[in-house]
Amino acid sequence: MTTLQKAVTPAMSAAILEHGFDRLSGFVVRRADVQDLTTPGDLYRVHALGFPGTPFTPDGPIDVLVFEVSPTMRFDDAIGGTTREDLERTGGVFLDRAPFTGTGFAPFERAVPVWWLRPARMAPGTQLVRFENGREPRVLAEYADVATGWRVLGNVAGRLPASPSAYVGGYAKVGGASRLADLVGGRVVVLDPSTGAPLVPAPSEIEQFFELEVLAVWNGLDVRVVGSWSQDGQTMNRVAYLGHDADLAEALRLQKLEAGVYEATVPEASLTEVRHTVVEVALGDSAAGASEADASASTLDRLVDVGRALFAKLTENPTLNVIELPDGLGVCLVHAVRGGGKIYVAPDESALFVGSAVDFEAGLGAFRDGVRTPLEKFTISRGGNG
Template identity: 45%
Template sequence: MTVMQKAVTPQMSAAYLESGYDRVAGFVVRAADVAWATSPAAVFEAHGLAFPGAPFRADMEHVDVLRFPAGPTMRFVDATGGTDQRTRELTGGPFVDRPPFTGLGFVAVADHVVPLSWLEHTRIPAGSELVRIGRDGSSTVIGRYVDVGHGWTSDVATVGTPRDPRISRFVGHLVEWNGGHLSADVLDDRAVLALDGEPRAELGFTRTAIGRWRREVPLTELGERFELHVSGRWNGLEVRLVDQWPAENGGTVSRAFYTGHDADLAEGLRLVKVDAAAYEVVVPTENVVDVVPTQLIPQGWS
């Protein structure tokens, strides 16, 4: 199992623990490649955190990183391209982004080789850990993402509950069980099923502390397994729909994650920059065109 690592902003870390946020996106590295980064200054260098608007400093008291298993439906892209259109064309990569991004597929760090990837927005997988790295060299697990039913737990911090227990079907695993499709975490020999509304008692679900309903079943009880991927275009930009909810005046509103990799275009259209190379926008669903739903099915699941 490959474990990935992402340095998360203080705002994102708080969202995980205080309000149950369960997503990850943007630039990531393999945890094994940055095992040497045992201080905030080293993490700052290893992850290339000096991007414009970054809330990181090399002299921070601590920095938090998310370590998570690379799931079979996750979409990773080699971080190649350039800092403008000319350098992007020289490398042939898809990205235009801001220094310290190099476009060469590696973090600009001395004395180490750190390949850099970009992860498309998805739900955090079961077993992920939020780790706080201190200036004294300490490494403390401050949060664990148990699964989609339980959410986050912590031995050292107070964990809040989601403001809304609803589960987005636009990210994370879906499985066929008992005649329907349910949100799930697919593990080695079993699946954790989760519902955001109370099921019939005979189905055997248990209510969790975050207001969801959870049950474990063996993989042999499941039908098809996949992650739903809904792509489209908004204002000419390629996007993935990752959330949807009713609008106050009727219809629906969608949260769209930009998948086109061009920071100039994203910032020109004033998308919200939630992290380096991670841009989002909330729009009326009717404004998203060329919508294409796809099932992401790993070879071992077909």
């Protein structure tokens, strides 16, 4: 099972600890890649928290969510850049603010893959963990399931009842009725709407496990409805922006909750092209999705290691930036100094070296066409590469 980590703003921590908030989205990394990082300064850098308007500081404290991938979670590759030219170069769709890299990796001194989590309910077992200078990390709260909500630890020990959105997270159909539900340790836990208590139906009673997505367009932006209520005689919707263009989101004055996460409260009547989609989930998909994520990240790590080993044959102590290539082509390692060059590495570990005079797109085009550098050509050169 893949375990992920995501930094959360002080406002979101307060919403969890005071109101039992149970929804998340945004940039995530694998826990295994960052579990040795325990200082606010390191977390500030690896989670790219120095974005414009950030509520974070390198001195902390910094709170993170640690959670396993649930069967209803879906992810986008964090490929793009900070300019339109970056999007053309990388083939990605994310236009965001520095320190976002657009390479699919964190702005850190080692390769840490990054993904963007679409709006999702907290996964059972999610922990809210606080990191402070001079103190051991401590768990502030743990999310049990959609019926139980958060268990708050420490000085304010207690339970915050769930207040789940009907628009995000799993449902189970039992006896012909659809109820909010989570998959917990191989069992389906259902929220009893009459009592608010958790119910565990027998596997034979579960007719379907699914998520309901309400998708729409608002002012030309693709959005997902994540909440709804009545106000002053009209229905209001909370919507989350599903596109990744920070320029458009900010021009339309969406609320920036954190890097890459924009939401708005709008009248339901302002939404167009509304469509209700049932995303059915086989109960075995959780393990399958985790295995796929692990395999993908493992492949990236392996290719980065190959590229580093090849650069080690060319020069000493290279400073390398890593770019995940589009269409599953592999990775590109860029020696970020004058005359450094680039190495493109394919999934079969074949590679292409190009000098610094060749731009990224030209090198990628040749690499895509099958051009490769014979491995015996990678030889030590103390004077650098041209």
